[in-house]
């Protein structure tokens with residue numbers, strides 16, 4: 001039986017939790033978590049992120065068991081999420097299937113939604129060959145590092161997110177075969193039924209509009225910062241930088257390619273604006289991207305690692321990679 005004082009816990013970001021014994025196994029960890037739930041909850045609020053390493057967590061089922069033992073919240077689906085991903089089992093998904101050579105900047109998962117997840121979990125099934133670190137950042141520090149004029153504008157004007165999802169488009173299927181980038185609304189909402197989509201839109205405070213050829217436009221207006229409900233700390237909490245269509249985010253080649261292809265605004269995946277429908281200056285979006293990059297911590301994976309993040313206090317993203325990489329993910333709220 002493992003005891004809490006047999007763990008080594010670093011004070012780093014993320015905090016690493018390992019056993020002082022070499023032969024500790026998953027079942028011992030599960031029992032320990034059950035007995036010291038509050039200890040792990042407090043650690044998460046303090047450090048923002050922690051990693052269980054070397055506990056023989058071997059597959060998606062083990063990963064789900066660790067999440068359940070922590071009892072931070074109930075599993076939630078990726079409804080409304082825009083990143084292409086596959087469902088592995090029940091509430092465990094692959095992390096993004098976005099193109100490997102794309103750098104995904106820091107963000108909190110689904111932070112553009114009213115009902116955003118409170119925690120995100122990652123599990124390393126296959127270590128990346130080259131690159132492919134998950135990157136993380138402290139959203140408390142990031143808010144402090146933002147230019148106060150930019151923060152004030154974002155807070156005062158609020159953000160309107162617009163997304164366009166296709167239905168049965170041959171062109172979009174072809175584009176996705178070349179490079180998986182767009183999602184259809186049945187994938188986003190996990191249903192083929194339009195009325196079910198509308199029910200889910202209402203529940204999430206999305207405005208929706210059915211467009212030509214059954215494309216769907218959804219819109220929502222959200223604040224740019226948030227106060228953590230338990231720690232009362234203020235954090236940067238939005239995805240304006242991921243919804244803006246610009247070369248700094250996409251890389252020049254991808255940007256120009258997409259600009260030629262998605263010349264119509266109605267088929268562009270995302271748009272971002274202030275709630276009064278005025279444009280956010282490009283230089284302010286670039287400032288946000290710069291601050292995020294300056295506050296990025298790289299986390300190189302080891303097979304079997306489970307990383308737990310408070311999805312309000314901590315942001316995550318992904319470094320580009322080549323070769324094999326399989327990271328699974330799950331959310332709770």
Ligand SMILES: [Fe+2]
Nearest residue numbers: 107108109316
């Ligand atoms: Fe994400």
